[in-house]
Amino acid sequence: MPARSAAQQKAAGAALSAKRGDTPESELKGASKQMVESMSEKQLEDFAHTKRKGKPEHVAEN
Structure with a gap:
């Protein structure tokens, strides 16, 4: 499932970094914070x- 916008792609990259432990979750904001909790x-x-x-x-959003 590809990202539909550049903003989604960037947020997913930040969330992925936090999920892997490269970035502290406390540094995330907005969509990336929600993504790290709700996505594999x-x-x-x-x-x-x-x-x-x-x-x-x-x-x-629709």
Whole structure:
């Protein structure tokens, strides 16, 4: 499942870093904080490895 926006991809990268222990969870904010709690490492990898080229910065929620 790829990220739909550059912001989602960046948040997933930050959450993945915290999930792996490279970044303290206390440094996370917003969506990345929610992602680390609710998504598996595999799901975060899928989001974080999405290419940003051609993606909008933000996507409105439906």
